Amino acid sequence: MRPRCIICGVDMWPCKANKVYCSPRCIRAHNTMLEREAKAEALKDRRCETCHALMPVTMRADARWCSKACKNAVPHYYRGTRTCGWCGGSFRAVNKDQVTCSLSCGQRLRQSKRRAKG
Ligand SMILES: [Zn+2]
Ligand SMILES: [Zn+2]
Ligand SMILES: [Zn+2]
Known part of the structure; x- marks a missing residue:
């Protein structure tokens, strides 16, 4: 049996029978194909x-x-993470005015502002 390229099917006679690609171009084509399949699988x-x-x-x-x-x-305020105005931790806001990660951080932030004022 004459060897044929597994990618383009070209007759590779008189190459060795165990050769599977006719050219480096077909090797690359096969690799790209496998990569694409792996990526599709992951996605x-x-x-x-x-x-x-x-x-x-x-x-x-x-x-x-x-x-x-x-x-x-x-809503745009929900798309990214914010930095807590009190503890500095990052959090996902659930409303657009949220500036702290939790209620307790919010309370402390308000208290510290009040203290700073008066
Ligand atoms: Zn080929
Ligand atoms: Zn959708
Ligand atoms: Zn916080």
């Missing part, structure tokens, strides 16, 4: 943070929403 279970639909595998690896509409549905 296929992500879900949109807004509608929880499965994300298309064509989306960027760090994408968090399936579409612009879903991203825009998230």
